[in-house]
Amino acid sequence: MPLLSVRDLTHTYPNGFQALKGISFDVEAGEFLVIIGLSGSGKSTLLRCINRLIEPTGGTITFDGADVTHITSDALRKHRAQIGMIFQHFNLIPRHSVINNAMYGALGSMPAFSSILGRFATDIRTRAIEALRIVGIAEKSDVRADTLSGGQQQRVAIARALMQTPRMLLADEPVASLDPSTSHSVMSYLDKINNEMDTTVICNLHFLSLVRQYATRVIALKNGELVFNGSPHDITEQWFTAIYGEDAVEVEIR
Amino acid sequence: MKKLISIVIDVLLGATVVALVERVIVPSLMDVKPWAFSSLSMSIIIGGAVVWASIGLLRGASLGRLYTGLDIPEGASRTIVSHLGWIALTTCIIGGWIITDISPVEFLSGEGLQGAGRIFGALLTPEFDVIGAALSAMVVTIFTAFMATVVAVPLSFVLSFPAARNVMATSPMGKTIYVVLRAILNIMRSMEPIIWAIIFSVWVGIGPFAGMLALVIHTVASLTKQYSEQIEDVNDGPIEAISATGANRFQVIWFAIVPQCVIPFLSFTIYRWDINVRMATIIGFVGGGGIGTLLTQYQGLARYHEVGTLVILITAVVWTLDVISARVREALR
Ligand SMILES: Nc1ncnc2c1ncn2[C@@H]1O[C@H](COP(=O)(O)OP(=O)(O)OP(=O)(O)O)[C@@H](O)[C@H]1O
Ligand SMILES: [Mg+2]
Numbered sequence: 001m002p003l004l005s006v007r008d009l010t011h012t013y014p015n016g017f018q019a020l021k022g023i024s025f026d027v028e029a030g031e032f033l034v035i036i037g038l039s040g041s042g043k044s045t046l047l048r049c050i051n052r053l054i055e056p057t058g059g060t061i062t063f064d065g066a067d068v069t070h071i072t073s074d075a076l077r078k079h080r081a082q083i084g085m086i087f088q089h090f091n092l093i094p095r096h097s098v099i100n101n102a103m104y105g106a107l108g109s110m111p112a113f114s115s116i117l118g119r120f121a122t123d124i125r126t127r128a129i130e131a132l133r134i135v136g137i138a139e140k141s142d143v144r145a146d147t148l149s150g151g152q153q154q155r156v157a158i159a160r161a162l163m164q165t166p167r168m169l170l171a172d173e174p175v176a177s178l179d180p181s182t183s184h185s186v187m188s189y190l191d192k193i194n195n196e197m198d199t200t201v202i203c204n205l206h207f208l209s210l211v212r213q214y215a216t217r218v219i220a221l222k223n224g225e226l227v228f229n230g231s232p233h234d235i236t237e238q239w240f241t242a243i244y245g246e247d248a249v250e251v252e253i254r
Numbered sequence: 255m256k257k258l259i260s261i262v263i264d265v266l267l268g269a270t271v272v273a274l275v276e277r278v279i280v281p282s283l284m285d286v287k288p289w290a291f292s293s294l295s296m297s298i299i300i301g302g303a304v305v306w307a308s309i310g311l312l313r314g315a316s317l318g319r320l321y322t323g324l325d326i327p328e329g330a331s332r333t334i335v336s337h338l339g340w341i342a343l344t345t346c347i348i349g350g351w352i353i354t355d356i357s358p359v360e361f362l363s364g365e366g367l368q369g370a371g372r373i374f375g376a377l378l379t380p381e382f383d384v385i386g387a388a389l390s391a392m393v394v395t396i397f398t399a400f401m402a403t404v405v406a407v408p409l410s411f412v413l414s415f416p417a418a419r420n421v422m423a424t425s426p427m428g429k430t431i432y433v434v435l436r437a438i439l440n441i442m443r444s445m446e447p448i449i450w451a452i453i454f455s456v457w458v459g460i461g462p463f464a465g466m467l468a469l470v471i472h473t474v475a476s477l478t479k480q481y482s483e484q485i486e487d488v489n490d491g492p493i494e495a496i497s498a499t500g501a502n503r504f505q506v507i508w509f510a511i512v513p514q515c516v517i518p519f520l521s522f523t524i525y526r527w528d529i530n531v532r533m534a535t536i537i538g539f540v541g542g543g544g545i546g547t548l549l550t551q552y553q554g555l556a557r558y559h560e561v562g563t564l565v566i567l568i569t570a571v572v573w574t575l576d577v578i579s580a581r582v583r584e585a586l587r
Binding site for chain 1: 513
């Protein structure tokens with residue numbers, strides 16, 4: 001049984017724009033799946049449907065055997081808590097320390113009241129330091145998160161996701177605002193988490209060179225439809241033009 | 255709906271113009287007191303309003319239509335709109351001049367200027383015997399404002415979240431609460447603190463407590479609005495990120511929204527306290543205690559030298575607080 005199964009998924013935004021037009025694919029546990037596609041093709045919308053930041057308007061999403069398409073309240077929070085997410089703009093809490101930002105990954109599994117009073121258990125703190133160590137930034141624990149560089153912030157965001165001990169990690173263009181070498185460092189942490197912690201990763205990416213290096217499988221979206229599903233090595237010249245259009249030229253990132 | 259609103263506007267405007275002419279301008283031109291309000295006056299006003307609105311309806315051009323953004327046909331109709339506009343404006347200026355008793359003669363008459371000289375002279379030669387009483391009244395005023403702010407801040411903080419669209423838009427129930435709360439706050443805010451002070455001075459008796467309650471109401475209404483607008487302005491990214499961890503609604507508010515708001519909230523709050531000190535002074539005039547009450551007492555006794563002392567003190571304190579609060583807000587940025 002696949003870990004995640006998406007069937008005929010559609011999403012229409014309140015303004016009437018149909019961003020996803022019937023998408024189906026499966027993700028097995030342990031895969032590193034990369035989603036590619038032009039800007040506006042629906043990649044972010046798709047990721048947000050999977051952890052249900054967005055409620056799909058049609059189709060089904062099955063995670064670990066359970067239909068999560070329209071779950072609400074407690075079930076929804078439990079679902080989200082199993083899936084970590086990182087973002088293009090990191091989305092750390094400004095002015096708060098690195099260690100606090102990491103600990104906020106545990107919010108979903110904590111009583112709301114004690115979290116608001118700031119009572120994070122010592123084991124949560126220990127785990128946060130451990131998570132920061134995994135992404136190599138434990139020495140910055142007490143620094144304000146908004147004083148870090150982009151690459152460092154993204155690593156803190158990864159640590160925050162790790163605090164969820166996630167079954168799956170969603171990454172929405174995690175390196176789009178980083179320089180090439182920082183991009184590789186962030187991607188290699190995702191790769192490490194995928195290989196060593198057995199966490200399934202679904203990642204939106206723009207650079208095909210990164211896709212070839214890290215993806216075990218690729219799906220491509222175009223105007224809200226799935227146009228490719230296969231191995232990164234099968235993305236030929238033809239596919240490339242089909243996905244990105246006639247005028248596109250492949251850009252390398254090393 | 256827009257059409258209905260535009261007709262209502264035209265009817266009201268027409269009635270105003272005709273009423274001004276019939277009740278104010280004509281009697282004053284004839285140099286008589288306005289005649290008793292009769293059913294004849296009533297019908298003239300209603301008739302005028304109807305005529306005014308029908309011009310708009312028939313020609314598809316009127317100020318109401320302009321205001322509600324309805325289409326106005328090109329050409330002749332545009333001139334109708336501007337004619338109606340000029341008529342309304344001139345009538346209101348002439349009527350307003352008469353109603354407010356504007357009188358350049360009195361402003362510049364010898365006797366008038368003598369009076370002005372007397373009062374300015376008195377104000378400029380303050381009587382410092384009252385300084386002790388004035389200072390303790392000033393302390394009362396400052397702390398009335400301070401306590402009002404202290405009481406209002408937690409209330410505003412709690413209310414500002416249900417009053418923010420982005421927090422409440424997730425469900426129809428939430429939207430309803432948002433709309434109702436915003437409406438109540440707007441009404442509360444449109445009632446001037448001086449009116450609340452009159453109400454509370456009857457309720458709890460004349461004194462600083464009445465003044466404080468009046469300020470609390472106004473401060474809650476104003477701060478809640480400012481706070482909630484700030485909340486609507488926050489960056490969505492952290493909200494998404496905290497939601498994605500499985501956090502519940504309160505955790506999202508506390509960990510993703512509040513950290514983005516504390517500094518602006520502080521800044522609004524300090525500014526409010528500053529405003530409240532000015533308002534506490536005014537509220538004193540109608541029984542809110544403190545320096546304002548003292549001022550009305552001396553003014554009632556026509557002891558303008560003492561009034562002068564109080565005015566100097568008030569100006570100094572307000573100016574000092576203004577400078578301090580501006581500095582602090584600057585530093586917070
Ligand atoms: N809240 C919204 N309301 C209406 N339309 C939206 C909304 N969010 C996104 N869209 C539209 O849906 C389409 C897909 O958006 P989405 O963000 O999923 O694309 P994307 O593939 O992630 O693009 P990018 O590479 O630029 O991030 C776009 O055309 C976008 O304009
Ligand atoms: Mg996107």
